[in-house]
Amino acid sequence: MLYDLSIVWLRRDLRLEDNSALFRACRGSHRVAVMFNFDTSILCKLKSKSDQRVTFIYDTIVELDQQLRKFGSGLIVTTGDPVVEVPRIAKKLKANAVYFNEDYEPSAKARDTKVRSRLELAGVKCLEFKDHVIFAHTEICKPDGSPYKMYTPYKNSWLKRLGTLQFEAQTFENEKLVSWVEITNRVSKTVSSKTSPIPPMPTLENLGFERSKNFHVTKPGRKAASLNLKRWAEHLGTYHTTRDFPEVDHGTSGLSVHLRFGTISIRECVRLATRKPSLGSQVWLSELIWRDFYQMILDQFPHVAHGSFKKQYDKIKWLGSGKNFKLWSEGRTGFPIVDAGMRQLNQTGWMHNRLRMVTASFLVKDLLVDWRKGERYFSERLLDFDLAANNGGWQWCASTGCDSQPYFRIFNPVLQSQRFDPECKFIKRWLPELRSLSAKEIHLLPLQIPKPTIAGFRLGRNYPKPIVSHSVQKLLAVKMYDGSPRVFLD
Ligand SMILES: Cc1cc2nc3c(=O)[nH]c(=O)nc-3n(C[C@H](O)[C@H](O)[C@H](O)COP(=O)(O)OP(=O)(O)OC[C@H]3O[C@@H](n4cnc5c(N)ncnc54)[C@H](O)[C@@H]3O)c2cc1C
Numbered sequence: 412m413l414y415d416l417s418i419v420w421l422r423r424d425l426r427l428e429d430n431s432a433l434f435r436a437c438r439g440s441h442r443v444a445v446m447f448n449f450d451t452s453i454l455c456k457l458k459s460k461s462d463q464r465v466t467f468i469y470d471t472i473v474e475l476d477q478q479l480r481k482f483g484s485g486l487i488v489t490t491g492d493p494v495v496e497v498p499r500i501a502k503k504l505k506a507n508a509v510y511f512n513e514d515y516e517p518s519a520k521a522r523d524t525k526v527r528s529r530l531e532l533a534g535v536k537c538l539e540f541k542d543h544v545i546f547a548h549t550e551i552c553k554p555d556g557s558p559y560k561m562y563t564p565y566k567n568s569w570l571k572r573l574g575t576l577q578f579e580a581q582t583f584e585n586e587k588l589v590s591w592v593e594i595t596n597r598v599s600k601t602v603s604s605k606t607s608p609i610p611p612m613p614t615l616e617n618l619g620f621e622r623s624k625n626f627h628v629t630k631p632g633r634k635a636a637s638l639n640l641k642r643w644a645e646h647l648g649t650y651h652t653t654r655d656f657p658e659v660d661h662g663t664s665g666l667s668v669h670l671r672f673g674t675i676s677i678r679e680c681v682r683l684a685t686r687k688p689s690l691g692s693q694v695w696l697s698e699l700i701w702r703d704f705y706q707m708i709l710d711q712f713p714h715v716a717h718g719s720f721k722k723q724y725d726k727i728k729w730l731g732s733g734k735n736f737k738l739w740s741e742g743r744t745g746f747p748i749v750d751a752g753m754r755q756l757n758q759t760g761w762m763h764n765r766l767r768m769v770t771a772s773f774l775v776k777d778l779l780v781d782w783r784k785g786e787r788y789f790s791e792r793l794l795d796f797d798l799a800a801n802n803g804g805w806q807w808c809a810s811t812g813c814d815s816q817p818y819f820r821i822f823n824p825v826l827q828s829q830r831f832d833p834e835c836k837f838i839k840r841w842l843p844e845l846r847s848l849s850a851k852e853i854h855l856l857p858l859q860i861p862k863p864t865i866a867g868f869r870l871g872r873n874y875p876k877p878i879v880s881h882s883v884q885k886l887l888a889v890k891m892y893d894g895s896p897r898v899f900l901d
Pocket residue numbers: 654663664665666667668670671698699701702703705762763764765767768771789793795796797798800801802803804805808
């Protein structure tokens with residue numbers, strides 16, 4: 412039996428191509444309408460009026476609408492509480508079913524439960540699909556059925572299950588898309604002639620935001636995502652050698668924001684990674700598996716959203732100061748590799764993975780600040796912010812997470828800087844005040860041994876003196892975690 416009319420509710424899957432819910436809706440219905448709701452409960456929490464994530468979503472939505480218009484349809488865009496808006500549109504269109512893709516964040520799951528019960532109460536069927544990950548929660552688990560807590564056995568099991576599995580692109584049937592005329596006709600039968608049946612596309616200003624032009628890593632929208640993936644195919648083969656060096660162009664894919672908002676599907680990425688096997692593609696696939704792993708962890712252990720995966724670490728008495736947290740957030744710690752990373756984040760909304768690790772480790776284990784403060788700071792600024800990956804990354808660095816590094820393993824920021832930005836090209840890009848110094852002098856600044864002869868440069872005047880001593884802080888960090896001395900690994 413086919414539904415007469417179904418709605419596909421887009422959320423973090425902002426594309427028509429290879430979209431599980433849309434694909435299934437087309438198969439299961441005579442007619443399909445597509446909607447998106449700007450969730451005011453999320454928008455009102457954002458601090459910046461020019462939050463680039465809102466611009467990213469907005470531009471992607473406009474592009475989606477244009478794409479649908481080419482098929483004679485259009486995107487139904489509402490603004491408000493989805494618990495109200497989705498059932499309202501379903502009622503107006505007299506839809507029989509609402510299709511959407513699963514979201515594993517605790518707040519999204521709570522929202523979806525409410526939407527589902529409202530729809531079911533109104534006699535509208537609710538159908539949910541896996542789309543955001545390759546394998547969801549219970550698909551990859553230990554032989555006894557419990558979830559994995561360690562990445563490597565999870566990855567092995569994931570790869571085994573992937574086997575030779577082929578992911579055919581899930582193409583939507585454009586002839587099933589409801590024409591805009593039909594949408595308007597259906598709605599006009601249910602409303603008075605004066606009421607606007609389907610609200611027009613809001614402007615960014617209507618939503619209370621301004622345009623952000625801050626897209627350094629990638630542009631919004633499906634077209635940009637596809638282009639990005641195509642370009643990445645040319646660099647993928649050397650990923651294992653380039654991925655750790657922030658100054659290398661195309662050293663990583665830059666696809667995280669597209670994966671976050673679903674302008675690209677995870678299946679498209681896995682297809683690319685498995686098409687032409689190479690060392691680079693294997694290592695890249697492992698990163699995509701980390702993404703699935705952290706989604707599974709958040710889904711199965713939702714307490715991580717508020718506290719440590721290993722609950723004993725919730726007892727830590729953090730010794731760090733608010734003043735040092737502020738200096739860290741502003742990129743003024745006197746540790747060039749840390750400051751360069753933070754300035755990249757503040758100015759572009761993106762940070763290279765190596766630097767996410769270095770800056771996070773520095774905040775927690777050198778400045779002794781609670782990882783949750785850093786996690787929140789990243790969540791407010793990262794264009795690719797994703798609760799599961801961000802939380803997983805922070806807990807890994809803070810040693811509080813599942814399969815995280817041991818707490819006595821403390822990154823040495825000087826060695827990290829020497830190893831991953833040997834010529835200080837990245838540092839000099841983000842810290843112009845250091846351009847007159849040699850790479851060697853820059854690396855050693857945190858040890859306060861720059862040559863006094865450098866023309867016009869004085870530590871403390873041109874660039875901050877280091878706010879802490881790494882060798883002292885790492886001892887304190889270990890004490891803070893448990894008080895016992897350990898061997899230090901850099
Ligand atoms: C403290 C910290 C916070 C982080 N916060 C986020 C976040 O909010 N959102 C986010 O997408 N990633 C986060 N990461 C993971 C990683 O830094 C980014 O995914 C990566 O830098 C994005 O760049 P890319 O797309 O070029 O990645 P690539 O190296 O090309 O990797 C491909 C894709 O794999 C996924 N991926 C890669 N590494 C990881 C990882 N360690 N964990 C989970 N997924 C991964 C991403 O989707 C990424 O786009 C965080 C890491 C750390 C250490």
